[in-house]
Amino acid sequence: MINELLKYIKHVAVYKTIRSVKELERFNPVDMNEPFPEKLFPLIESNFRSLQHKYEYLRNVKFGELNKESY
Structure with a gap:
């Protein structure tokens, strides 16, 4: 479970980063090879x-x- 939580934290960090950069707003974390941990x-x-x-x-x-x- 720890590994999945770490993947989630990384996913959220990528999400927040791409939402904070205007040029990246059209992307999603999955586009940056950080999918939501299923x-x-x-x-x-x-x-x-x-x-x-x-x-x-x-x-x-x-x-x-x-x-x-x-x-």
Whole structure:
């Protein structure tokens, strides 16, 4: 996920740069070989679902029943 976040930061930096230069306003980051990282949102969603699962488990566990392998 770190690599996808770094790609996103680079994409945004290129976007901001081309929007700040009048001569480059007609371009998009993909034109500068900096496409939006397609794996980013699925990775965030997967990470969110995993955290949600852990939260639900911890919320429902009874004292003394905590099993780290279950979440």
